[in-house]
Amino acid sequence: MIANDSAGTTDSMARALFTYTLRLGDDALILAQRLSEWASRAPEIEEDIALTNIALDLLGQARALLDYAGTLEGAGRDEDDLAYLRSEREFTNVHLVEQENGDFAHTIARQLFFSTYQLALYEELISSRDELLAGVAAKGVKEAAYHNDHATQWTIRLGDGTDESHRRMQAAVDRLWPFTAELFEADDVDRALAAQGIGVDPSTLNARWALSIAEVLSSATLTPPQTTWSSHGGRRGVHTEGFGYLLAEMQYLHRSHPDAKW
Amino acid sequence: MSESGLPQSRQRRDETTLWEVFVRGRRGLSHVHAGSIHAADAQMALRNARDVYTRRGEGVSIWVVPSSQITASTPDEKDPFFDPSADKVYRHPTFYTLPEEVRQM
Numbered sequence: 001m002i003a004n005d006s007a008g009t010t011d012s013m014a015r016a017l018f019t020y021t022l023r024l025g026d027d028a029l030i031l032a033q034r035l036s037e038w039a040s041r042a043p044e045i046e047e048d049i050a051l052t053n054i055a056l057d058l059l060g061q062a063r064a065l066l067d068y069a070g071t072l073e074g075a076g077r078d079e080d081d082l083a084y085l086r087s088e089r090e091f092t093n094v095h096l097v098e099q100e101n102g103d104f105a106h107t108i109a110r111q112l113f114f115s116t117y118q119l120a121l122y123e124e125l126i127s128s129r130d131e132l133l134a135g136v137a138a139k140g141v142k143e144a145a146y147h148n149d150h151a152t153q154w155t156i157r158l159g160d161g162t163d164e165s166h167r168r169m170q171a172a173v174d175r176l177w178p179f180t181a182e183l184f185e186a187d188d189v190d191r192a193l194a195a196q197g198i199g200v201d202p203s204t205l206n207a208r209w210a211l212s213i214a215e216v217l218s219s220a221t222l223t224p225p226q227t228t229w230s231s232h233g234g235r236r237g238v239h240t241e242g243f244g245y246l247l248a249e250m251q252y253l254h255r256s257h258p259d260a261k262w
Numbered sequence: 263m264s265e266s267g268l269p270q271s272r273q274r275r276d277e278t279t280l281w282e283v284f285v286r287g288r289r290g291l292s293h294v295h296a297g298s299i300h301a302a303d304a305q306m307a308l309r310n311a312r313d314v315y316t317r318r319g320e321g322v323s324i325w326v327v328p329s330s331q332i333t334a335s336t337p338d339e340k341d342p343f344f345d346p347s348a349d350k351v352y353r354h355p356t357f358y359t360l361p362e363e364v365r366q367m
Contacts, residue, residue: 044278046299046310053313153306 013196016189017130018072019092020199022082023235024136025065026093029083030243031114032058033250034101043104050150051107057143061136068132084254088244089237096179098234098243102172105158105165109172111151116212117183119144120205129197152216159220166221173217174225181230184209279328281307285315286323293325301326 035055042048066079077085096114101107122144125137158169184206186194193199217224231240253260278300284293296315301307307326316324335343347353 044300046301046314049317050310050313053317150309153309157302157306 013192014072016192017198018069019189020193021065021069021072021133023092024133025062025069025082026091027097027114027118028058028065029062030091030093030246031097031110032056032062033246034097034099034110035107037101038107047104054111054143054147054150057140057147061140061143064132064136068136080254084251088239088247091239091243091247092235092237094179094182094234095231095240096176096183098240098246099176099179100242102175103168105168105172106175108151108154108158109169109176111147112155112216113176113180113183113213115144115147115151116209116216117180117202117205119148120208120212121200121202124200124205127197128199133198155216155222156220159217159222169220170222173222174227177225178227178230180209182232182234185232185235187235278302279307279330281311281326282329282332283307283311283315284325284327285311285321287320289322293323296320298329299326 032055035051035058038048038051038055040048042051062083063079066082070077070079070082096110099106099110101110119141122137122141125133126141128134128137155169158165160166161169184202186201186203190199190201190203194201194204214224233239279302280298281301281304282298283296285296286293296311299307299310299314301310304326308324311324311326312321315321
């Protein structure tokens, strides 16, 4: 979609854009899958609907992004092929989104960390020179803002709630904190696309994220963890233990009954 | 019946309150009762109402009211409350034609 001066540059830019779009799509898809596991299991029916609403928003983003990635790749793969027929090592989502739901506090902590990042990302991506990415961001920014508000409200209520809810919310924040650094890791793909005004260098979002999270944690009377290790590798297709089980459940139907329709 | 005027079966034993939800579908219309939801406080009630009752583009504005704050007429009062209006047909706006431009009546 972007004109370039030499065929070689165009080629490598197209590959970079494919990789970049796939990463955004995989983050949204895998988090949608995790959230949809709450269907019929949330603490109350109102929350059941809220979490699955969020899952559907993310699934919509994933569909648009994976469909576009398939077009960019030019190998004839559509959104379903990319979602259902890739193996674990071919998924490029960050580790945060594949973490198990845990108790409700863990799901909320994961939502808070991811939606704060995604909101900042989409706010920047709106001005992408790529029309489709700008479009996904323009629609997604309102969704991400709501997801962020939902997670913020719950974090404050659980953190500043009873002794038990405070303990659980702090435990969730501590457990998931090491998975947040990966969100802001930039590689050549990110830097090349950012230089072209097409993508966003995620490392530039880190300061805004940290500020916003610090505010929420403070209102929630929670303590920011002092963790020394962090988890990396998702963008290269190296995933955590639970991811294989998630894929098995997500892909089972499509692989057993190829092209099954409702 | 309990203090809130609602049957026991509709009350939960945990700390969440029942809220009545009113949704306004369009500018110019009034808020209409959509149903009820549970939530721990008013801000969460608004968000739950948004998720439960405006998923298909139904609303431009939401009100939530604690169900316990609603005073309702009781079935015992039905006759004195409502019967006297039954034979006053002249109160219905059926004796004149409305101009076409007046759509929301």
